[in-house]
Amino acid sequence: xxxxxxxxxxxxxxxxxxxxxxxxxxxxxxxxxxxxxxxxxxxxxxxxxxxxxxxxxxxxxxxxxxxxxxxxxxxxxxxxxxxxxxxxxxxxxxxxxxxxxxxxxx
Amino acid sequence: xxxxxxxxxxxxxxxxxxxxxxxxxxxxxxxxxxxxxxxxxxxxxxxxxxxxxxxxxxxxxxxxxxxxxxxxxxxxxxxxxxxxxxxxxxxxxxxxxxxxxxxxxxxxxxxxxxxxxxxxxx
Numbered sequence: 010x011x012x013x014x015x016x017x018x019x020x021x022x023x024x025x026x027x028x029x030x031x032x033x034x035x036x037x038x039x040x041x042x043x044x045x046x047x048x049x050x051x052x053x054x055x056x057x058x059x060x061x062x063x064x065x066x067x068x069x070x071x072x073x074x075x076x077x078x079x080x081x082x083x084x085x086x087x088x089x090x091x092x093x094x095x096x097x098x099x100x101x102x103x104x105x106x107x108x109x110x111x112x113x114x115x
Numbered sequence: 116x117x118x119x120x121x122x123x124x125x126x127x128x129x130x131x132x133x134x135x136x137x138x139x140x141x142x143x144x145x146x147x148x149x150x151x152x153x154x155x156x157x158x159x160x161x162x163x164x165x166x167x168x169x170x171x172x173x174x175x176x177x178x179x180x181x182x183x184x185x186x187x188x189x190x191x192x193x194x195x196x197x198x199x200x201x202x203x204x205x206x207x208x209x210x211x212x213x214x215x216x217x218x219x220x221x222x223x224x225x226x227x228x229x230x231x232x233x234x235x236x237x
Contacts, residue, residue, distance in 0.1 A: 010177075041221040045160075052210055052227035053160065058220035096160055100221025103176065104150075104162040 011035050011099050015107035021115040026087045030110045032097035034078040041101035042080045044073055047109075048093045056095075057082065089114075117142045117226050119211050124231030127201055135231055137194040137211030142226075145169070145189035148214035150224060151196050153207035153233075161207070164196065165214070165222060179205075201235045208232050 012035035022028045032042065040060040045053040055064045057073035060080055070085045084091055092114050097107040123135040137149070151163040164175045164185040173185050184197040194211050209231050212224035 040219065043220060043223045045224075047160075052229055053224070054227075055215075055223060055225045058215075058217060058223050062219065064225065098160070098162075098223070100223055103174070104165075104222045106160040106162070109159045 010105050011038060011102055013097055013099055013105055013107040015095075015097055015110050017110060018108065019111040019113065021113050022087055023115045024087050024089060027083065027085045028087060028112065030082045030095050030097075030112075032080045032082070032107050034080070034099055034101075037078055038099045038101035040075055041099055042073075042075065043098045043100060044071075044082045045096045045098065046091075046093045047096065048090075053096065084112075087112075117213075119213065119226055119228035121209065121211050121228040121231035124209065124233045126234045126236060128237050129202060129235055131201055132197070132199045133201065133233060135196040135198065135209055135211075135233070137196075137228055139192045139194070139213075142213075144187075144192040147216060148222075149185075149187060149194045150212045150214060150222070151185060151194075152210045152212055152224065152227075153205075154210070154230070155204075155207045158207075162222075163209070166194070168216075198233070201233075203235050206233060206235050 014033045042060045044057040047053040060075040061073045094111045118140045150165045166185045182200045186195045213226040215225040
């Protein structure tokens, strides 16, 4: 299976900050990388697919990018509702998720 | 509003069986691939299984292969997961999720249910 390694595992930030979460694949996955947001007690929500395409209805402060096997989720101008856990997921082969990044309020 | 509602979870002894259901509404169920994804308490997400829109192809995570069976009834707009030979490590919240069918996204999950909890314990 392809391993997905997210960093950091946790992150503290303030409303209005710009934050970046990274996900590294253990092998080439082209652009087959999706990002999800999960708030406590809720199901995950698809934010970004194909590395950089914004899912319908997702605010434009969320963006994604790729450099080789490294993928980045950026949130520009954190809002209170953005404090959550974020997961990357590769869809190049049998789906696997990163271990998650918990974004907390500083 | 597009919706998925899981049911069938509960407490079961190791080695026993359980069948989960996922009822879909307000979208053309028969046009979409469907997945099961699970989340152990306090842990991350683990993909379990996928079934194509017409039921012709099914794939499983190695951790459940040979024990779990995914199926669907498009006339009832319902997805199923038959879980046999359950183990303690199968304890998790089980979500059903819709695959948006975007070629660029590969297997992705755009609509999720709220999940049904399965606890395997003696």
